[in-house]
Amino acid sequence: MNNIEQIRNDWSIEEIKLLYHEPLLELVYKAATVHRTWHSSSAVQVCTLLSIKTGGCTEDCAYCGQAARYHTNITVKALMDKEEVLSIAARAKASGSSRFCMAAAWREVRDNKDFERVLEMVKGINALGLEVCCTLGMLTETQAERLQAAGLYAYNHNLDSSERYYDEIISTRIYGDRLNTLNNVRKAGISVCCGGIIGLGETHEDRIGMLHTLSNLPQHPESVPINALARVPGTPLQDLTKVDVWDMVRMIAVARILMPKAMVRLSAGRSEMSTTEQAWCFMAGANSIFTSESEELLVTPNPKLDEDRAMFELLGLTPLSNK
Numbered sequence: 432m433n434n435i436e437q438i439r440n441d442w443s444i445e446e447i448k449l450l451y452h453e454p455l456l457e458l459v460y461k462a463a464t465v466h467r468t469w470h471s472s473s474a475v476q477v478c479t480l481l482s483i484k485t486g487g488c489t490e491d492c493a494y495c496g497q498a499a500r501y502h503t504n505i506t507v508k509a510l511m512d513k514e515e516v517l518s519i520a521a522r523a524k525a526s527g528s529s530r531f532c533m534a535a536a537w538r539e540v541r542d543n544k545d546f547e548r549v550l551e552m553v554k555g556i557n558a559l560g561l562e563v564c565c566t567l568g569m570l571t572e573t574q575a576e577r578l579q580a581a582g583l584y585a586y587n588h589n590l591d592s593s594e595r596y597y598d599e600i601i602s603t604r605i606y607g608d609r610l611n612t613l614n615n616v617r618k619a620g621i622s623v624c625c626g627g628i629i630g631l632g633e634t635h636e637d638r639i640g641m642l643h644t645l646s647n648l649p650q651h652p653e654s655v656p657i658n659a660l661a662r663v664p665g666t667p668l669q670d671l672t673k674v675d676v677w678d679m680v681r682m683i684a685v686a687r688i689l690m691p692k693a694m695v696r697l698s699a700g701r702s703e704m705s706t707t708e709q710a711w712c713f714m715a716g717a718n719s720i721f722t723s724e725s726e727e728l729l730v731t732p733n734p735k736l737d738e739d740r741a742m743f744e745l746l747g748l749t750p751l752s753n754k
């Protein structure tokens with residue numbers, strides 16, 4: 432195996448393919464070894480995700496229930512009040528979260544009053560001592576700098592899939608737009624959260640391609656969410672088959688080996704996984720989950736806080752403490 436104490440940004444497609452197709456138990460063993468070299472095996476970061484502006488998005492991401500053009504049963508909600516957001520963040524911290532992520536269903540950030548309000552929210556959450564993250568769509572360099580100045584710790588902007596498959600799931604922007612925003616975030620000195628979704632109808636080569644792009648960025652994302660498609664009724668992908676849990680385990684394991692220092696986040700899809708299946712994901716190197724008071728991950732189901740607490744106790748996991 433590659434020297435596990437080394438960070439590499441020159442992974443070849445062939446190397447990643449070999450890893451990806453390893454027998455599962457061998458792959459998990461390697462990933463677990465890398466995980467234990469770089470991280471505590473028992474510490475799992477709990478991130479709270481809050482949709483601060485829901486639905487009505489102009490984009491056409493085929494998996495997303497918040498795209499205005501699809502007939503989903505999502506309730507559109509305007510940007511939340513700062514005070515409400517801050518009280519949810521305070522409760523999230525009290526229940527063990529060390530990171531608070533705010534999501535707005537926007538194509539891109541506009542330089543308007545809503546952006547000013549988000550900047551105030553970022554300041555308020557930062558003052559609570561939480562890592563504050565946002566996912567607001569595309570960002571210019573100046574907007575990224577303003578978020579950084581307000582105290583933003585991380586920015587989420589997923590690649591979703593491979594460059595080759597991207598056009599099949601989104602037509603309203605191109606892969607290069609994603610990379611451009613990631614570049615703006617990095618230049619502003621904000622930590623990068625970037626991963627993808629499996630189960631969109633992509634091939635294994637597409638998954639390998641996405642991992643190749645992520646692991647060959649000049650600096651690996653500090654955070655890599657791996658999502659299983661949540662099949663939202665009314666979206667073009669509603670009838671796809673459920674993602675096989677072993678595919679999630681495989682993706683997580685390869686991401687862990689390629690990007691050893693990153694927090695690998697077991698993201699959408701947990702509500703359809705048993706505790707045993709989630710345990711396999713942790714064994715493969717996942718060290719973060721998302722929770723939310725509303726038991727929804729944006730607009731799709733997520734496990735109850737109590738269920739997660741019981742899972743942590745059973746598996747001997749502890750929430751990673753605050754920065």
Ligand code: SF4
Nearest residue numbers: 488490492495498536
């Ligand atoms: S994923 Fe984001 S950009 Fe795409 S439709 Fe949904 S809210 Fe809009």
